Amino acid sequence: MLEKALNGNKYYWWWISLLLVCIGVGAYNYALQFQHGLQLTNMSRDVSWGFYVAQLTYLVGVAASGVMLVLPYYLHDYKKFGNLVVFGEFMAIGAIIMCLLFVVVDLGQPQRLMNVVLHPTPNSVLFWDMIVLNGYMFLNIIVGWASLEAQKKGVPYAQWVKILAIVSVPFAFSIHTVTAFLYAGIPARHFWLTAIMAARFLASAFCAGPAIMLLLLFIVEKVAKFEIGDYAVKMLARIITYAMIFNVFFFGLELFTAFYSQIPGHMHSIVYLFAGLEDPTTGQHLGVMVPYFWAAAFMALLSLALLIPSATRNCKPVLIFALIILVAATWIDKGMGLVVAGFIPNMFEGVTEYMPSSTELFISLGIYAIGALVVTVLWKIAVTVKKAAA
């Protein structure tokens, strides 16, 4: 079926070329980073994880979101999603490839990567994250490919495909839960040391992931003249709305716990995000994240205001706008703030700030382009097969 990706119009090839250029830029910058070390990043002794790990955190959510289609379709036999399930599975593949690449580019000694496999360490959450990420990726490759193959041949998918699809459901939940556990089990990082971390991750995943997918499907609908189905769109939009309500609610729970208890450690990181903090040694007031976080809070609430009333949600231009600001808000929360604010203040109550360097941004651009290429090729195949079958 892969050959179907080799047949496209001029715009398709322009897009592919653009992605390849971005990948080239990323690869060049990675070569530099490999040679000179992570000194080319803006990470530091105090903020030892940065943009790369934050992107991993965000993208596991995008990957997990496929389950919002798989679960109703395979488990509850909700056939209206039949046309879309494979898109969710294929997007998950692209997202997990990006996750794994973000882990690799974050390593100081990437050539020793296999040490994680050679010396399996069940007490480390990172070990389990590797297991569930790879497991979920392979399940999606197998299930997505097999069901598409069946559709091409005009036969129903085999029983084992359904079984594997259902197995992938707990895997989808686990990739996000286990990634949340990377943070939630660490002493003295009060911002992460919260029992609701995994639930927050899942809530943000199940709104942001389907939102990205729906936006991409609208593009596909336009460029490939592919019918998504009005009912499926409405259902997805409803799922996104509920997940976002939970996401904002859960964040509110964090605010209550921190500020009603008034325990300084629990308040510090949140204060840093919304108001900035003073470094006790220099007396300097620092808060580069502040404008981003207010923007995120505003966009999150506005997206809810537009998504909750069905009148605005069912209006396509409004829906598209709401989805875009929802994605931006959740990305600022998980893809920027969550990881960095965990390190601020540092272990000595000092403040070392962080913003990604150009190397980090270019490498990340390259990885996003790889993800986009994978999703483009897989979706192109899916659209071609589905159109031929219909």
Place this chain on the structure above:
Amino acid sequence: MKTTRRDFLKVAGVTALGMAAGAGPALAYSKGAYLPHTEHMDTGHDHLAAKRWGMVIDTRAFHGEADYAPLIEACHKEHNVPTIPGTQDVKWLWTGGFHATFPHNHQEFLAERAHHAAYPLLCNHCDNPPCVRVCPTQATFKREDGIVMMDMHRCIGCRFCMAGCPYGSRSFNFQDPRPFIAEENLAYPTRMKGVVEKCTFCTERLAEGKMPACVEASEGKIVFGDLGDPDSEIRHILAENFTLRRKPDLGTSPSVFYII
């Protein structure tokens, strides 16, 4: 497998690691570090042993930051700790104020003397170390004598231990540290870029029957000994003095004690 590695490091110390890294081969060879680890067990060294190594620092005997400078210099010189300017630096032993050292212990009306004093900061060699728990490759591990060790050749540079350590005791080599070492000690390895490192309670010196470098340089102001032995000097000092540990509420049980 695990025990073998542990035993190997207990005796051969990091000297062998230095060999593999190609640092100071001449001296390392002359010490016989190339011998299999079993050979080292029988060399008859009067190496120091303990059930659980610990440290008591009498901060009353130090008057300001300058008093710690010789200790820091001894440590950093011995272990080829580079001096890198900026926020991507490497530290094994350094100092902080009272609030930086004991962040959960904000005494509102603290004695002037304690408030303005400097306190030495280093790896606490916790009895329940979070860094060991989170390491995905067992590059960080705890020896039977309580010392938390770092296998710099196993480390993949994921920096999970840095996130996990509540004491900020770990440093990452963001770049090749070698150009930042003023005077290289050929008897101890240098590190490469991309790995994490930290204080090791001078295991290489204990293996030779010597006290840690900072303890030696402190001239009695730091006592190092066996916390597992009720009759040891360190236990007597702990029984006779009120001490603080850093962030005891986290349950990591640090092995470094401060007399205030």
